[in-house]
Amino acid sequence: MVKFKEKLKNIKAFVFDVDGVWTNGYVYVDGTGLQMRTTNTKDGYAVHYASKIGYPIGIITGGKCKSVIGRFQDLGVHDVYIEACDKMVCFEDFLTKHNLKPKEVMYMGDDIPDMRVMKRCGLKVCPADAAHEIKEIADYVSDRAGGQGCVRDVVEQTLRAQDNWLRKEAYVW
Numbered sequence: 001m002v003k004f005k006e007k008l009k010n011i012k013a014f015v016f017d018v019d020g021v022w023t024n025g026y027v028y029v030d031g032t033g034l035q036m037r038t039t040n041t042k043d044g045y046a047v048h049y050a051s052k053i054g055y056p057i058g059i060i061t062g063g064k065c066k067s068v069i070g071r072f073q074d075l076g077v078h079d080v081y082i083e084a085c086d087k088m089v090c091f092e093d094f095l096t097k098h099n100l101k102p103k104e105v106m107y108m109g110d111d112i113p114d115m116r117v118m119k120r121c122g123l124k125v126c127p128a129d130a131a132h133e134i135k136e137i138a139d140y141v142s143d144r145a146g147g148q149g150c151v152r153d154v155v156e157q158t159l160r161a162q163d164n165w166l167r168k169e170a171y172v173w
Helices: 004-008 041-052 067-074 087-097 112-120 132-137 150-161
Strands: 013-016 057-060 079-081 105-108 123-126
Touching (some): 087 105
Parallel strands (some): 057 079, 105 123
16 A cells, blocks of 8 residues: 555645635624635645646535635635535546546545545545544545644645745745
8 A cells, every 4th residue: 555655746736625624614604694714824825835836726615605716716726616516526627627637636625525536536635623434534634623724734745745845936925
């Protein structure tokens, strides 16, 4: 069995769920019904940097909150799939769009709707507070919970394994 650190060297793209990965899983609803989420800025920096140096990044969420699109576009993420009833359809579209093989993609999810994509991708990762079933199939369980830097954890480890961390592009936004 290939170890997690070895698999990092073959990753060419990242795909993430949102709620429970980028966020702590809480959705705040104001008096008008507007949904709000908070994300970790260190997660944002790592993804922005990875995108800037050429890694395709995808977001696949079942959530209906369109405001997440702007957040991810600001980070250089152009493949944002919201209201994804079947995440596998979106994942296959991402693969085709970027001419990638499943084994070249890391996917981070935290709950049952992520399971099929995780079984198909090359590297399955999850936050520390993921559902039990997700932890069982993951190649790596971050020591950080959703919304608490788990995205930064896996992106940074990948870029370090490929000698892409702290290149000159890292020092400017």
